[in-house]
Amino acid sequence: MKPMNEMSLAFPSSSSNESFARAAVAAFVAQLDPTIDELSDIKTAVSEAVTNCIVHAYRNTIGTVYISCKLYENGKITIRIRDKGCGIEDVKQAMQPLFTTAGGERAGLGFAVMESFMDVLRVTSKVGVGTVVTMHKTIERRSKVSVKGKMAEE
Amino acid sequence: MGVRLILKEGELTAVLSGEIDHHSAREIRETIDDAASKVKPKLLTLDFSDIQFMDSSGIGLIMGRCKLMQVWGGAVRIANLPPKIEKIVSLSGINQLCTVVKGVKKDEADE
Ligand SMILES: Nc1ncnc2c1ncn2[C@@H]1O[C@H](COP(=O)(O)OP(=O)(O)OP(=O)(O)O)[C@@H](O)[C@H]1O
Numbered sequence: 315m316k317p318m319n320e321m322s323l324a325f326p327s328s329s330s331n332e333s334f335a336r337a338a339v340a341a342f343v344a345q346l347d348p349t350i351d352e353l354s355d356i357k358t359a360v361s362e363a364v365t366n367c368i369v370h371a372y373r374n375t376i377g378t379v380y381i382s383c384k385l386y387e388n389g390k391i392t393i394r395i396r397d398k399g400c401g402i403e404d405v406k407q408a409m410q411p412l413f414t415t416a417g418g419e420r421a422g423l424g425f426a427v428m429e430s431f432m433d434v435l436r437v438t439s440k441v442g443v444g445t446v447v448t449m450h451k452t453i454e455r456r457s458k459v460s461v462k463g464k465m466a467e468e
Numbered sequence: 469m470g471v472r473l474i475l476k477e478g479e480l481t482a483v484l485s486g487e488i489d490h491h492s493a494r495e496i497r498e499t500i501d502d503a504a505s506k507v508k509p510k511l512l513t514l515d516f517s518d519i520q521f522m523d524s525s526g527i528g529l530i531m532g533r534c535k536l537m538q539v540w541g542g543a544v545r546i547a548n549l550p551p552k553i554e555k556i557v558s559l560s561g562i563n564q565l566c567t568v569v570k571g572v573k574k575d576e577a578d579e
């Protein structure tokens with residue numbers, strides 16, 4: 315299936331870009347007319363993935379964070395967040411709730427949040443090369459066409 | 469993002485506003501810890517009524533304050549969670565570490 319729209323972003327891994335990244339993705343997916351709850355889930359998941367690039371992938375350095383987002387006619391959204399940072403040695407372990415290598419102020423819940431707020435979460439990583447997080451969510455289509463169709467039925 | 473601190477009868481309340489992420493958590497943490505370490509209150513209330521967004525950095529922030537308060541045997545209470553952030557709070561199981569309450573009026577602490 316061909317996406318009906320797509321966009322990509324690249325920005326430095328400074329923490330001030332966390333709010334920019336989730337707001338930019340939210341503004342883009344708004345075209346599909348998601349509910350407030352769906353939008354809030356997507357913003358939170360994006361914030362988790364982007365923060366991981368900033369906090370873990372590029373710890374003590376600044377690298378580039380890449381986001382690409384595709385929208386499909388049937389309401390499906392795919393979001394890919396990628397870094398060229400340190401990579402993850404054991405992805406399965408990293409995805410366990412409460413697992414964190416940062417200690418102290420981190421809860422170890424980022425992946426658990428992405429998993430429960432989105433429909434699909436896929437993580438691939440290679441040490442020294444980087445990490446790719448892919449997330450899908452299909453939102454209920456409440457397009458003008460279907461609203462019209464419904465009105466015609468009544 | 470902002471933190472407003474209210475101290476009343478040995479209890480400290482931090483009224484938080486704006487968005488809590490990894491970027492903003494640092495300043496919130498420093499502001500609260502500064503005051504809490506001086507006062508050593510028996511209760512720290514984190515008031516979330518004016519929070520528009522929170523990711524897992526906010527959960528880390530709550531967990532960290534629970535740890536700090538334990539140093540002198542104090543407790544943490546989180547209050548007025550907006551529906552928007554209830555989902556992440558319940559997923560985190562943070563209610564095992566601190567009490568979650570509804571309806572603590574801001575002006576109650578202000579009087
Ligand atoms: N992009 C990444 N690059 C390198 N390591 C990562 C990346 N994303 C996650 N990790 C590793 O996976 C662990 C778990 O990530 P997760 O987001 O679940 O928790 P956290 O970031 O440690 O804490 P929280 O997200 O609750 O603040 C991290 O501690 C880190 O070791």
Ligand SMILES: [Mg+2]
Nearest residue numbers: 362366424425
């Ligand atoms: Mg994380």
